[in-house]
Amino acid sequence: MLRFIIKRLLVTIPTILVVITITWGLIRLAPGNFYSGEKRLPPAIEKNIREKYGLDKPWYQQYGRTMWNILRHQDFGTSLNFRGQSVNVIIRRSLPVSAGVGILAYLLALLIGIPVGSIAALKQNSRWDYSSMAVTMLGISIPNFVLGPILVMIFSLSLYWLPPSRWNGFFSSNIILPVVTLSAVYMAYIARLTRAGMLEVLRSDYIRTARAKGLSEKDVVIRHALRGGLMPVVSYTGPALAFLLTGTVVIEKIFALPGLGNYFIQASLNRDEPLVIGIVAFIAITLLLMNLLVDITYAYLDPRVRY
Amino acid sequence: MTDEPVEHHPEDQPALTPLGIPREETPDPDVIAVGPEMAVAEADVRWPEGGEVIKGRSLWRDAWRRLLKNKLAVFGLVVVIVITIAAITGPWLIHKTLGFTPDYIPSNDVRLIKSFPPFTGPDGKFSWTHPMGTDNAGRDQFARVLQGGQISLFVGIISTLVSLLIGISYGAIAGYIGGRLDNLMMRIVDVLYSLPYVILVIVLLSMFRSQTPRGQLVLLFVALGSVSWLTMARIVRGQVLSLKNQEFVLAARATGVSTTRIIFRHLVPNTLGPVIVYATLTIPQVMLTEAFLSFLGFGVQAPLASWGSLAADGAQNIAIYPWQLIFPGVTMALTLFSLNFLGDGLRDALDPQMRTE
Numbered sequence: 001m002l003r004f005i006i007k008r009l010l011v012t013i014p015t016i017l018v019v020i021t022i023t024w025g026l027i028r029l030a031p032g033n034f035y036s037g038e039k040r041l042p043p044a045i046e047k048n049i050r051e052k053y054g055l056d057k058p059w060y061q062q063y064g065r066t067m068w069n070i071l072r073h074q075d076f077g078t079s080l081n082f083r084g085q086s087v088n089v090i091i092r093r094s095l096p097v098s099a100g101v102g103i104l105a106y107l108l109a110l111l112i113g114i115p116v117g118s119i120a121a122l123k124q125n126s127r128w129d130y131s132s133m134a135v136t137m138l139g140i141s142i143p144n145f146v147l148g149p150i151l152v153m154i155f156s157l158s159l160y161w162l163p164p165s166r167w168n169g170f171f172s173s174n175i176i177l178p179v180v181t182l183s184a185v186y187m188a189y190i191a192r193l194t195r196a197g198m199l200e201v202l203r204s205d206y207i208r209t210a211r212a213k214g215l216s217e218k219d220v221v222i223r224h225a226l227r228g229g230l231m232p233v234v235s236y237t238g239p240a241l242a243f244l245l246t247g248t249v250v251i252e253k254i255f256a257l258p259g260l261g262n263y264f265i266q267a268s269l270n271r272d273e274p275l276v277i278g279i280v281a282f283i284a285i286t287l288l289l290m291n292l293l294v295d296i297t298y299a300y301l302d303p304r305v306r307y
Numbered sequence: 308m309t310d311e312p313v314e315h316h317p318e319d320q321p322a323l324t325p326l327g328i329p330r331e332e333t334p335d336p337d338v339i340a341v342g343p344e345m346a347v348a349e350a351d352v353r354w355p356e357g358g359e360v361i362k363g364r365s366l367w368r369d370a371w372r373r374l375l376k377n378k379l380a381v382f383g384l385v386v387v388i389v390i391t392i393a394a395i396t397g398p399w400l401i402h403k404t405l406g407f408t409p410d411y412i413p414s415n416d417v418r419l420i421k422s423f424p425p426f427t428g429p430d431g432k433f434s435w436t437h438p439m440g441t442d443n444a445g446r447d448q449f450a451r452v453l454q455g456g457q458i459s460l461f462v463g464i465i466s467t468l469v470s471l472l473i474g475i476s477y478g479a480i481a482g483y484i485g486g487r488l489d490n491l492m493m494r495i496v497d498v499l500y501s502l503p504y505v506i507l508v509i510v511l512l513s514m515f516r517s518q519t520p521r522g523q524l525v526l527l528f529v530a531l532g533s534v535s536w537l538t539m540a541r542i543v544r545g546q547v548l549s550l551k552n553q554e555f556v557l558a559a560r561a562t563g564v565s566t567t568r569i570i571f572r573h574l575v576p577n578t579l580g581p582v583i584v585y586a587t588l589t590i591p592q593v594m595l596t597e598a599f600l601s602f603l604g605f606g607v608q609a610p611l612a613s614w615g616s617l618a619a620d621g622a623q624n625i626a627i628y629p630w631q632l633i634f635p636g637v638t639m640a641l642t643l644f645s646l647n648f649l650g651d652g653l654r655d656a657l658d659p660q661m662r663t664e
Contacts, residue, residue: 011498015498015501015502018498018502019502019503019507022507023507023510026507026510026511026514026515027510027514029514030514030515031515134379137644137647137648138640138644140643140647141591141640141641141643141644141647142636142640142643143595143598143599143602143615143618143636143639143640143643145598145599145602145615145618145619145622146618146632146636146637146639146640148622149621149622149625149632150625150632150633150636152625153625153626153629157625157626249505249603250599250602250603253603254622264506264509265509265603268509268510268513268514268605269513269604271513271514276510279506280503280506280507280510283503283506284501284502284503287501287502287503288501291501
């Protein structure tokens with residue numbers, strides 16, 4: 001197990017370096033520069049800017065310096081657009097918003113998705129099964145940027161129940177609509193994954209054994225079937241959490257939340273190189289660590305899995 | 308269930324689409340082996356005594372019959388066909404009958420440059436002219452949604468084709484050659500799998516932002532196609548692995564057929580079943596990603612419009628002109644819904660394990 005973790009971490013580090021290099025390369029290969037706008041700058045000013053940001057040095061020196069700062073000091077530099085703010089501070093400030101909304105959305109998705117999927121599997125081919133699977137397919141097919149504004153229209157602009165946007169901390173009603181909007185797709189997927197996993201497990205021998213030895217149906221389902229049936233959901237958790245954490249981009253835009261995604265969009269539009277690299281690297285690290293965590297959980301839950 | 312320890316491998320995780328959504332029902336390469344039986348398709352069998360002809364039941368005809376029994380899949384198929392035809396012919400038909408193009412702004416009459424509700428004329432009375440209303444510039448929404456459909460479907464299909472091209476070649480080569488090369492190629496896929504695609508695509512699209520809408524569209528094809536081939540490569544590789552030791556490959560090799568030809572003329576056609584299923588499911592995913600990117604302003608640029616960019620425009624006016632979001636949004640959701648059901652139905656139809664007759 002320990003060997004497996006070390007092996008995985010050894011793959012993870014080069015992967016992160018590759019991601020950072022790709023991002024750096026994309027930004028540098030693209031025509032233009034962060035300071036080049038509609039009007040050309042006077043040559044003297046351009047020269048000063050290039051000197052200040054080290055753009056006058058050869059590319060390998062610039063690349064080396066960026067990488068060195070990131071690896072040695074975990075320092076992504078200072079944002080070009082948000083003057084004087086370091087990328088690390090921006091990430092630290094915006095992460096709780098994205099992470100909070102993402103985790104709450106995933107918990108909500110689990111809370112509703114698992115029971116819906118389990119009942120659908122237990123009553124396979126029933127009306128409940130068909131209707132819940134059709135609804136989940138609908139949930140998958142409605143893009144969240146359509147669902148979000150529609151929910152705002154209903155609950156904020158017509159019923160006046162909930163505020164339509166803005167961030168007001170975790171303990172305010174502002175958080176309800178973003179969380180519900182974000183969780184819809186994941187809810188639908190978890191319900192479908194649970195159903196598929198449960199259906200497979202319910203046919204297996206150990207469930208027949210459990211029934212044969214006279215366990216109540218409740219015990220069979222809760223203590224035996226769910227444990228095996230939830231494996232697909234577990235392996236989905238890692239990537240889903242990482243994406244939720246970061247992929248709230250659209251939600252943050254719709255609801256004007258000061259999260260990572262919103263900063264990332266602005267940074268990309270403004271060619272804010274340090275901020276883009278910082279956020280991309282952060283997302284990649286989160287994604288890879290989540291996946292590792294899931295694999296460890298997997299081994300813990302499924303005794304047949306050996307590394 | 309076996310008692311042997313199962314080697315857990317990152318590949319066991321559900322395949323991820325660019326938005327981090329798992330494809331929970333990806334055809335399992337080992338389960339769906341639409342094998343070389345296809346080679347004997349369509350063979351009519353002559354009954355010895357009678358002389359009457361009994362139609363041979365090919366795998367494809369069987370699959371088609373099973374597909375027709377699946378109501379949701381048929382619904383999906385019909386809706387997809389209707390929407391595709393409407394998107395292709397609609398703008399032209401509207402131009403012929405009502406005289407305006409999707410980007411026609413009634414600039415000769417200032418009273419017309421505003422957003423009318425559905426089925427309403429400029430005087431506020433009922434009118435058939437704009438069944439989906441108009442947008443802020445007085446352009447007909449119905450024509451815009453149909454034209455946006457052209458772009459969305461086009462992006463979905465072309466990017467899926469790009470992913471097919473890369474995925475099939477990559478997977479087939481890795482699977483057939485095998486050994487070290489296979490190992491290396493699949494490790495690369497593993498690494499690529501763990502990257503935050505959408506984020507990198509956004510970086511690519513924003514940095515290389517094209518000056519022309521057409522250029523941006525091409526960039527979009529490249530970006531979407533280049534991130535959605537990974538699962539396809541794995542599926543094709545799995546198929547090829549299970550096929551490459553069969554007699555027909557041996558026969559081909561014995562008669563001196565070149566490796567390239569074996570891969571692309573003998574092996575690839577036999578992987579078509581799962582590939583078709585997966586391609587059908589890739590189209591809605593790519594369309595969703597395109598809409599997502601266009602919504603954020605990185606995708607299709609004006610004057611071109613896709614469902615995503617129409618929805619983005621509509622979302623800004625949701626408080627006053629809800630129809631600007633609802634019509635493109637619902638049309639898109641309906642299309643994705645239908646494509647997903649069609650894909651699911653195809654998978655069930657082409658999966659021999661489900662065969663009950």
